[in-house]
Amino acid sequence: MVTAFQNTQVLLLAAVLLAACLAKLTVRERAADAPDRVHGVPVPAGLGRLTALRRVRGMNAGLGVGEGVLGLALLVTSHMSVRLATTVAFAAATWVVGELRVRRPDAGCGCFGGLSHRRVDRRSVLRAVLFTGAAAASIGAPLAGLQALRDVQARMGLVLLVELALFAALSPELSELLERYRRRNGRGRGRTVMPCERRRSPLAETYASLYDSAAWAAHENVVSSAVPLDVWREGCWRFIAFGARVDERDMEVVFAVSTAERDRTVLAAFVQPERADAPEEERAARSAERLSALL
Template sequence: MVAVEWLASTQHVVVGVVLLWASGFKLLHRNASATARRSVLAKLVGTERVVRAYRAVGVVEAVVALLLLAPPAYPAEAYAAAVLSAAMLAYLAYGKWKAPDSSCGCLGEKHTPVRGRGFARAGLLLVTSAFAATATGAPDRPFATLGVVLVELGVVVALSPELDHRWLLPLRRWRVRVRHPLATTRAVEVPVESTVRQLWKSTAYQSVVEQLTSDLLDHWDEGEWRLLAYAARTPSGPATAVFAVPRLAYEPDRVRVALVPEEEVALV
């Protein structure tokens, strides 16, 4: 029973850190406004009001986070976090129904449509918030508390697709370098199909895939690079996406992309 009470007392810290992280992104990140316009919230409140609504959510999250992290711990703080988590579940359900291609906009700027991991993360926060409401005091084992907090935050990160570029993609690149049969190949001509598959694994492709409107239109080789052309549409109008992919090696992290509009070249 004592262990359960101690574990409940650590949940204030876990939920508080997650909410502080979420609010910090919404209120301080330089790309927060652009993220808001791509999020489900834009569908919910309209593009004209979405940035103000996004900031308002960030303020509410910040207030609840600071209350959770500042001693003493009160059940009302945890209940407020539980209400936010339940609202997030409803928000994600609305997004899945009305705007399945929009992103959550919760913890990062990467465009990631609403999927099961987002629901699992919100559900986890709801459970931990409800558990925190049963706490009767502050955690008294600093090192054990730190370990629990780090493990649970790791689970939150694993359930956050908008953070995959921080840990999952580097891990996959490392595994490809170690295990892929072409990882050390320098003198073998790679077929176009393999180049396209390498392109799909790259961060450059993932960053503009939502803007592509065609399959592969053309390709040509220039030295160690193979250039692949796709039709695209940007906010300023039609464009051509030209990807530079290593031709003689499997190195997705070296792929680069340029969007070529009608009158100028924009490098991204």
């Protein structure tokens, strides 16, 4: 049973790597989903390093080719170096996805090329962790992928089907692929999605998103007043600044709430409070500091 499970992981990983290769080489990212902007607002350069590879088409294609080579190698050989390289690759991918989840929640992981433009969520992180576990389990598999496929057993096929179903459940790329297919075939027309920077976003909607967010739950106890100090909108974000008390110091906690129609994100950051008598230049610099701290 253990051996059959290990052989199944080889087939699963080969299929995933080949699918990722195919997606990276054939599916281009839509211009509206460019990773150097978050909901239409430019991202400071320091926060864009994790997605630098996605900005260069050649690098993205090279990564896809590397995944394809690993996938084919899993099918034709059971050499230990291939299994170890696969495990390291998935472990590195898990780390990158985890960092994106923390630092760039609105930037897609690019795991499957242009299909992976949606924000990184818990499903993406869990999927990466499970694949890393599968890669570790495959190290001791005695058969290469093609050998296991020729000698497939009923229980092995059942395990593979269950894992593929779990993979599908954790993959938002499938719905994106279906949406593209519908658009290409003329279906789904008639509903125009308003760009987030032009979309009407009532203040009540913003507050509802804020108070239901993890960012508010994490900072609620330091907020010193229920009335915000300032509320303003920039592009696809509405910013709300509250007075806060942190380590016996007066601070400001600024929340950035996405005005997108779906998958709204809430970010938070602490900044030094603005002086009421500050000159116009200093107030402009403070506003820029708020945006930089959040985005």
